[in-house]
Amino acid sequence: MKPASESLQHPDYILLFDGVCHLCNSAVQFILKRDPSGSIHFASLQSDKGKQLLSRYSYDPSELSTVVLIAHGRLYTKSDAILHVVRKLSGAWPLCFYLGRLFPRPFRDFAYDWVAKNRYRWFGKQEQCMLPTAEIKSRFLD
Template sequence: MIVLFDGFCVLCSGFARWLKHQYEGNVQLKAMQSDEGQELMKKHGYPADDPDEVVVVDGQTSMSGASAVLYILKNGGRLSRFFNFLLRGLPKSWIRAIYRVVANNRYKWFGRRDSCTFIPD
């Protein structure tokens, strides 16, 4: 599984580091702004010029936004599966709405880095 995240977003970079720990290295993390991230975004039909949602590519399947986060949590370690269990109790429309609010305000609430975060494999 490959997770494409906004490398300038403090929240997104922190989530990516947490995923690396949850998946014990069994996930590839790529900043959307990296050359490889841009290529994958275009290949799977996501706008590469405006990274707005986390994207997951797993084989030939891809998803973004709240669906991607739920997929990531469902397939991670015990803690992430617990978070997935909690979120699954909410209506999907609420999960999508909460995701949009956080995504739209992520720089304001959590900050924006001056340079893109690189997370080594």
């Protein structure tokens, strides 16, 4: 996790995802349905906003192999990002945060990297980033 070099004027939780990945887009839809408070906002890694946010944290904007969560001014990647996201969801999902933390990060990230490496082959790839509907558009950063 990296702190920002300057303070952000954005929502407390921003999830940067691979906008052309079917698995990633499905995960965004999953999160939208289980984040009733609307605290998690989104931007694709490929977008100008995504690249701008990553550069604020000295993170290579061309790195598209991981999900990135910016939470309260700190950057989380891979399994740490996922665990912090599920912590914000409704239902029993926050329990996954605590259970997941029982496993060492290298083990969690190994599993994450294996799925990330195969995600296009298993789930496919879109030609362009998802366009949010009018009702969820406010959750996506321009």
